[in-house]
Amino acid sequence: MISIRRAAPEDAPVLGGIISRFFAEEGFPGTPDELLAKAGMFLAESANAAFLATEEDSVVGVATVTTTFGFEVGRYAELEDLYVAPGHRSAGVASSLIEAAAAWCRSQGCGIIEVVVTPEGDQRHHLTSWYLRRGFSDEGRHILWRSLGDD
Numbered sequence: 001m002i003s004i005r006r007a008a009p010e011d012a013p014v015l016g017g018i019i020s021r022f023f024a025e026e027g028f029p030g031t032p033d034e035l036l037a038k039a040g041m042f043l044a045e046s047a048n049a050a051f052l053a054t055e056e057d058s059v060v061g062v063a064t065v066t067t068t069f070g071f072e073v074g075r076y077a078e079l080e081d082l083y084v085a086p087g088h089r090s091a092g093v094a095s096s097l098i099e100a101a102a103a104w105c106r107s108q109g110c111g112i113i114e115v116v117v118t119p120e121g122d123q124r125h126h127l128t129s130w131y132l133r134r135g136f137s138d139e140g141r142h143i144l145w146r147s148l149g150d151d
């Protein structure tokens with residue numbers, strides 16, 4: 001049976017491990033050591049939360065969220081990472097992870113939760129339509145990036 005729980009600070013190795021698996025499968029950058037260090041940093045911030053889906057002692061899925069504030073919507077959240085191990089997909093695990101994350105964000109005073117879908121994610125996993133079936137809406141907004149390094 002799958003259980004969902006919020007990760008505690010001491011779960012940094014577990015969080016780093018499942019994020020490393022996610023990033024390796026999807027070809028995202030980051031070594032396991034780098035991702036382990038980021039997991040520790042992530043869990044040290046009270047504005048962040050990670051939720052782990054576990055079956056017995058093994059972690060089979062993860063959702064991470066951050067919260068922030070803007071004058072347009074007040075406090076709001078971003079779903080940063082969502083991953084379920086291939087052998088556990090299509091059983092509602094990711095949907096349960098999103099609901100657990102959304103409930104925590106609501107408890108923190110967030111009025112909305114947003115997610116960024118990359119063109120690659122859309123091609124590989126049809127993520128836009130997957131999120132639309134889970135209550136997200138496409139407002140037609142664009143995300144623009146500017147590097148702040150090496151100026």
Ligand SMILES: CC(C)(COP(=O)(O)OP(=O)(O)OC[C@H]1O[C@@H](n2cnc3c(N)ncnc32)[C@H](O)[C@@H]1OP(=O)(O)O)[C@@H](O)C(=O)NCCC(=O)NCCS
Pocket residue numbers: 026080081082083084085088089090091092093094095096115116117121125127130133
């Ligand atoms: C996208 C991803 C997280 C989905 O995980 P998942 O656990 O398979 O998702 P779910 O099981 O909740 O939903 C998948 C399907 O199973 C169905 N399902 C089966 N049993 C279900 C149940 N008991 N409860 C809810 N849904 C169930 C759902 O209806 C859903 O069908 P739909 O896509 O037609 O709506 C997973 O494919 C993944 O990890 N992909 C790679 C990483 C990735 O791209 N992450 C997103 C980054 S933003």
